[in-house]
Amino acid sequence: MKSNMTQITRNDVLKLAKLSNIKLRDEEVDKFVVELDAIVNYVEQIDSVKIDDLKPTDQVTGLENVTRPDEVIKYDSTGEELLKNLPNKDGKYIKVKRVL
Amino acid sequence: MPKYIWKSISDLADDVKSGKTTATELVEKSLELIEENEEFKPIIAVIKDGSLKRAKEIDSAIKSGKKVGRLAGVPFIAKDNFLVYGADTTAASNILKGFDAPYQSTAINKLEAEGAICVAKANLDAFAHGSSTENSDFFTTLNPHDKTRVPGGSSGGSAASVALSLAPFSLGSDTGGSIRQPASFCGVVGLKPTYGIVGRSGVVAMGSSLDVIGPIAKNVEDAATVLDVISGKDGLDMTMIDRDKESYSKLDKTIKGKKIGLIKEYMDESVDPEVIKVIKESVDKLVASGAIVEEVSLPLSKLGLPAYYILCPAEVSSNLSRYDGQRYGYSYKDAKDLSESYMLSRDVGFGDEAKRRIMIGTYVLSSGYYDAYYKKAQVVRTKIIEESDKAFSKFDFLVGPTTPTTAFKIGDKTGDPISMYLSDLMTVTANLTGCPSMSIPAGEAQGLPVGIQIIAAQRKDRELLGFAKGFEELN
Numbered sequence: 001m002k003s004n005m006t007q008i009t010r011n012d013v014l015k016l017a018k019l020s021n022i023k024l025r026d027e028e029v030d031k032f033v034v035e036l037d038a039i040v041n042y043v044e045q046i047d048s049v050k051i052d053d054l055k056p057t058d059q060v061t062g063l064e065n066v067t068r069p070d071e072v073i074k075y076d077s078t079g080e081e082l083l084k085n086l087p088n089k090d091g092k093y094i095k096v097k098r099v100l
Numbered sequence: 101m102p103k104y105i106w107k108s109i110s111d112l113a114d115d116v117k118s119g120k121t122t123a124t125e126l127v128e129k130s131l132e133l134i135e136e137n138e139e140f141k142p143i144i145a146v147i148k149d150g151s152l153k154r155a156k157e158i159d160s161a162i163k164s165g166k167k168v169g170r171l172a173g174v175p176f177i178a179k180d181n182f183l184v185y186g187a188d189t190t191a192a193s194n195i196l197k198g199f200d201a202p203y204q205s206t207a208i209n210k211l212e213a214e215g216a217i218c219v220a221k222a223n224l225d226a227f228a229h230g231s232s233t234e235n236s237d238f239f240t241t242l243n244p245h246d247k248t249r250v251p252g253g254s255s256g257g258s259a260a261s262v263a264l265s266l267a268p269f270s271l272g273s274d275t276g277g278s279i280r281q282p283a284s285f286c287g288v289v290g291l292k293p294t295y296g297i298v299g300r301s302g303v304v305a306m307g308s309s310l311d312v313i314g315p316i317a318k319n320v321e322d323a324a325t326v327l328d329v330i331s332g333k334d335g336l337d338m339t340m341i342d343r344d345k346e347s348y349s350k351l352d353k354t355i356k357g358k359k360i361g362l363i364k365e366y367m368d369e370s371v372d373p374e375v376i377k378v379i380k381e382s383v384d385k386l387v388a389s390g391a392i393v394e395e396v397s398l399p400l401s402k403l404g405l406p407a408y409y410i411l412c413p414a415e416v417s418s419n420l421s422r423y424d425g426q427r428y429g430y431s432y433k434d435a436k437d438l439s440e441s442y443m444l445s446r447d448v449g450f451g452d453e454a455k456r457r458i459m460i461g462t463y464v465l466s467s468g469y470y471d472a473y474y475k476k477a478q479v480v481r482t483k484i485i486e487e488s489d490k491a492f493s494k495f496d497f498l499v500g501p502t503t504p505t506t507a508f509k510i511g512d513k514t515g516d517p518i519s520m521y522l523s524d525l526m527t528v529t530a531n532l533t534g535c536p537s538m539s540i541p542a543g544e545a546q547g548l549p550v551g552i553q554i555i556a557a558q559r560k561d562r563e564l565l566g567f568a569k570g571f572e573e574l575n
Contacts, residue, residue, distance in 0.1 A: 056478030
């Protein structure tokens with residue numbers, strides 16, 4: 001539990017951007033330091049709530065472990081249609097930049 | 101404001117079936133209205149050829165005596181985060197610009213199966229992140245009542261389209277208020293159904309434990325008709341619950357004897373006094389019709405928004421990780437390797453609000469912060485649900501304003517993300533609890549529409565629609 005207001009720093013933003021796979025430009029970093037700091041401080045209002053030993057909610061209608069039969073469903077699209085949105089391709093392959 | 105008035109959806113379909121009009125005439129009318137109202141910029145893409153082709157198919161089916169659906173020939177507009185054939189699905193984002201969906205969303209399939217025809221895709225805040233359409237990566241939609249103001253958001257294009265009568269109804273999505281808030285700002289009816297009764301397959305995901313899709317219409321009856329068609333089994337959305345066995349169009353309009361809780365925290369000094377005045381007048385009308393109205397205090401309701409801005413970005417950061425610039429959407433051309441291609445495609449392709457939410461989500465889910473933020477917000481969600489359940493053990497419906505103010509000026513809140521977030525203060529709670537909630541036009545403040553929000557307990561969508569219809573008839 002944090003007792004004091006958190007301060008988001010330039011390093012925090014750079015780290016978050018890296019974890020988020022976003023390469024921010026310098027001017028963006030400065031802006032986000034201010035904005036993310038304001039947002040984090042705003043949401044810290046929930047610190048005032050006593051949480052006792054209540055359970056966290058991640059599903060509101062009480063569903064658990066929903067499964068369906070593993071059946072083949074007919075799909076009308078052709079392979080070509082599925083590949084039409086590829087930004088870079090080589091024949092039927094997705095073409096990406098070098099990995100290493 | 102609207103020069104054209106559409107008949108009710110059921111009447112339009114009846115007219116098409118009886119030959120009084122044709123699907124082609126209705127679609128042509130809608131396309132004409134879209135063109136005439138371009139200055140308000142509610143639309144991202146028009147599906148001209150596709151919609152006229154479908155209209156012809158329906159008309160010839162009727163001529164040859166074949167059975168057509170209950171929405172035969174009725175045109176509608178979908179928010180551009182619904183996957184629809186015949187137009188790109190961009191979610192108003194640069195990273196999805198040019199994305200031509202290889203499959204369609206279930207809601208669209210269900211509407212088409214009943215003969216409805218999608219004529220256009222409406223503007224939104226990119227990825228549905230926002231309350232004004234100013235976060236659209238393309239352009240801002242103007243409020244039909246005042247061009248200097250926002251239409252609300254994120255389903256701002258959908259709400260403005262109905263207010264301008266471009267089509268009899270539209271579809272929106274609501275994660276924290278994105279159907280109800282713009283409906284309130286534009287003076288139309290917006291319904292966020294119970295979480296899980298409408299399948300979301302084929303709708304661009306934002307916060308999956310909160311996302312709901314629903315109709316925006318000019319009246320309650322049309323909203324009920326649309327809900328009746330789009331709800332029920334999806335087959336591809338595993339979070340669904342059973343819908344009401346009765347038709348959602350079978351409405352009980354009784355107001356007399358209904359127990360109504362007026363939410364105290366939504367009627368305080370943080371709300372525009374002009375808005376409060378309109379809501380009080382509505383409450384007086386309900387009382388005069390025999391409703392039993394009592395004030396109810398929901399002390400946790402104002403913590404809904406901060407909890408939401410932990411939970412929602414957490415889910416956004418996960419849902420938006422799929423946009424990597426490799427399989428579809430925008431891809432940065434000159435990256436030196438794959439990692440840089442991801443990072444630069446996402447920097448150029450995402451707008452500021454998407455980046456803010458991805459980074460906040462990443463922060464609250466980080467090791468060391470997870471318990472203090474994410475888990476704590478989930479526990480606050482539990483407490484808010486308990487508070488809501490307690491209120492519904494006493495009341496049939498809870499009411500209050502949909503939004504703290506009427507439509508604000510374009511540019512007023514763009515410099516301060518928190519002030520923009522606050523416009524969803526009263527709507528997020530229903531997303532956290534999964535309860536159905538509607539915004540119904542209640543009156544005007546300084547010439548701008550004010551919506552009243554009516555909330556019901558989970559799975560009471562039909563009861564909610566019936567009561568809303570009863571209220572609508574008092575105006």
